[in-house]
Amino acid sequence: MLVPPSLKVHRDAPVRSLRVGARLDKYKLIGRLGEGGFATVYSAMDTIENRKVALKIPDARYSSNVQSVDELQREVRIMAQLNHPGILQLKDARTIDGHFVMVFPLGNETLGDRLTRRTARATTIDYAIQMVDSLAYAHEKRVLHRDIKPDNFILFDEGKIRLTDFGLARIQQGSHDLSASGTLGYIAPEQAMGKPGYRSDVFSIGLVIYRMLSGELPEYPFAAPLPGYARLRKGLSKDLVALIRKAIDPVPQRRFRDAVAMNNALKKIRYPLSDRSIVQVAATQRTTRRSTRRVA
Ligand SMILES: Nc1ncnc2c1ncn2[C@@H]1O[C@H](COP(=O)(O)OP(=O)(O)OP(=O)(O)O)[C@@H](O)[C@H]1O
C-alpha cells in the first residue's frame, strides 16, 4: 500500500477540469469509465509502471470541501488496511493538481455489467462464494461497506471478483438513501432509516446474490412471493436457498449477525447445486476459496 502517513492535501491549488488525454502527474487519462454518487472513474495509463489503472476522482464539490477531504482521507486509511484477494487494492491515494486521486487496478467490467449477460450457475456460485468471503474479511476487521451493489464488484481475469468502495458511501450520505429511480436498490430497510450495521451489509450482499441467481431484484417490503423465487430455486440446493432468504430477511435480527457468520454457514454447504454437479472444497484445502467441479 502506498498511502503516505500524512496525506498532504493542497487545498488552495487550482483545480483543472479533466479531459481524456490529460495528464495527472504520471497518469495519462485514457477514457471515462463511469460516474457514481460523488466521483468520476477514468481508465488511465501509469506511464512509469507502464500499466493501466482506474482513477477514482471525487467531484470538485467534495475535493474542495475541507470536511469532505478529511472524511475521504479517513476512509482511504481504512481501505488501505484491507488486504484480501477479494477486495480491490488501493494502490495510491494523493492530491495531484488539486484533484484527490484514488488509484485502483483496472478491472474488465463490473458485476452490474456482467449481469446483463447469461452466466453459468457454477460461475455465479463461485462469484457468490468469493464475495461473501471478502465481506467476511472486512467485517472481521470491523469495517462496514455500506454500499454493496453489483457496480461495486469488479471482475478480473481468471474468474476473480473484487469488492471496492469501502466506506465511501458515508461521504455521499443522503444521496444514496433513495436512488434516482426512487427505490432503495440494495440498501437494507434499517440502513435507509439511518441505521447501517453489519446486518445491513449482509442484507445487501444477500440481495445481490438473489439478483444474480434469479434475475430479479425484490423491493421493499419484500413480501412473498418474491419475484424470481422459482428461478432462484431452480437447481439450487435447499440449504443455499435458505441461506439467501435468511440474509435478505427484512427484520435485521433474523439475518446473520455479520458476514463472518454468513460465510461460515456458506462454507458448510458442500453441494451448492441440488444435482451435486459442483462441490465446495473444504476451506483447509483451498487457497483460492473457489468451488471446483467434481470429478465424476
Ligand atoms: N477498478 C475499476 N476497474 C474498472 N472499472 C471501474 C473500476 N472502478 C469503477 N469502475 C467503473 O466506473 C463506474 C463508476 O464507479 P463509481 O464507484 O464512481 O460509481 P458506482 O459504483 O456506480 O456508484 P458508487 O458511487 O455508489 O460507488 C463503475 O460503475 C464501473 O463501471
Ligand SMILES: [Mg+2]
Ligand atoms: Mg463504486
